[in-house]
Amino acid sequence: MSEDVTLSNISMDFGKFRAVDHVDITIKAGEFFSFLGPSGCGKTTILRLISGFMDPTEGKVLIGGKDMTGTRPNERPTALIFQNLALFPLMPIWENIAFGLEVRGIDKVTRRAKAEELLKLVDLHDSADKKVSQLSGGQKQRVAIARALAVEPKVMLLDEPLSALDLKLRQHMRAELRAIQKRTGVTFIYITHDQGEALAMSDRVGVMSQGVLQQVATPNEIYNNPANGFVASFVGENNIFDGKIKSIKSGEADYETSLGNFAAKIGPDVSKDTAVRLYVRPEHCTLSKTAAKTGNSIAVEVTEAAFEGNFINVFLRDKVGNTHMAQVQNDPGAPPPQRGSKVQMNFDADHGVLLAHAKTRS
């Protein structure tokens, strides 16, 4: 059915440039795993290493425990869905889907039947004889999925396949992909720079920056307990404060900034001498007229209030000129914060976390 994939301490160099740096991880069989990171972070390189278009400079790729070094893509139990889908425009839809079966020498009648069956699976019943150019973006997407499923891969690799679709279709296809993955039980490895996609679909997410795997955890864990400053600022929004730790007492630190001292909890692997920043999510910030008695409070001025419906994003400026954001619930009874008004931004010590900078190359 499906196989696990182990990246055993792999690195990949292109000339002097190191695209992937000592990535070491096992993706479980049947898991929906996402690599999340900005463009140029090495995630596409990882996908090409797993699919076999290149072999790592150091380390090994194992699929189902078998060393894949030197095995070409056409002999690996993987199927890749390309960012631009790479459907064959000169073949009708059903031949596209059955291409993997054709190269395995399966007869035409069986091929056609299998293609029809897969077209049903992806909800495209009457499209077998259509041309690729006759389909819409979302339909092409489904054909690409069907074509990859036809070869019954143990591992499915997806390279930002939703990036070309419009927002509504993208959200629909997210649910669809997730459903197909659960139905088939195939291991899905998904590459994206869109945190919404990664968080909504995945069992686990690996966040990458500059070729280094920063954190591997469930979406919930990634958002609520980021391992370092890169993860915190790449996934979701954060208000960031520069400063340094003065003292640490029972997991809580006294943090000194140009705006005064704050109490905050300390992140993983942070000690008194670690270079850190303070991260506070906008939804954990509250606004009040006067400073709160307990917790942290900063005097700020409202520069903008963006009404988003169920909540309001309030943009604020502190006395040294840095901007912050507080996300407050929409309250039909109260007027939205006025631009120019002087308020206090408050957050609990529990919700401010001191995180080290991103892991860099070793």
Add this chain to the structure above:
Amino acid sequence: MSELIRRYGTSLTWIIIAFTAFWLLVLVLIPNFVLFEFSFKPYLPVDQLGGPKDFYSLNNYWTFFTSPIHIRIFFQTVLYSSAVTILCLLLSYPLAYFLAKVVDAKTAPSIFLLLIIPLWVSEILRSFAWFIILAYNGPLNALLQGIGLEPVRWITGFNAVIIGLIYSYLLFMLLPIYNAISSLDTNQIEASEDLGASLWRTHWRVVIPHSKPGIASGCVMVFMLCAGSVIVPSTLASPSSRWFTEIIQQWMFEGLDWNTGAAYAFLLLALCIIFVSLVMRVLNVRLVDIAK
């Protein structure tokens, strides 16, 4: 038309059209019509022109069909032009694929330069160069003997003509195929491999179908250039190899019989048209695809 006027203004548009019309009418159509008319008239001394013997007939064409040697040369020209076309295709396709998809973008221009530099020398000189290279006591045989092989008599039958024609027209095959393969999305090649296809099948099912218009235009071009070539066959010919263009040249310049020469030339033209339609039928491409 209205688009042209909008872009270039009325007067410039008419000038452009006038030049195109001049080229097409005066330099292409009229000479061809004149020759076409010639081909149906007998070759007569000047004082008998317009006389009782000057009437239209198919006699000039009949001359060809009653001369077994000319018929044989005609079919040899077809056969060896086809052979050159196929050999050019076999040589060009791997090279075009290599240049378009394997070599990195920085090296490809230098390779192209190396391929194009020989074209800076005129065709006559290049043919003579091959004549020297292939001569029995020439450098190629010296090389063969140097590595302990027997010398080969290259310039015999159609051998040297075929070598010379391949050398002269290879680029006309290479460039259209290169263009066609370049326009193929590399992801499609990778997708095919990822789905389990062997290299051979990826070419058969993905790369070749995509580059068919390029292959067709390359074949058409090389065949027509070969069938119409004069310099290479007359330079590199052996006593037993004659090219149909040489017969036309003989009628026109040695026999001064433009009428029979014209008839022969139109037979060659007809042949080329038949070949082009055949290639298009076999490869299932339309004329517009080739024109691209």
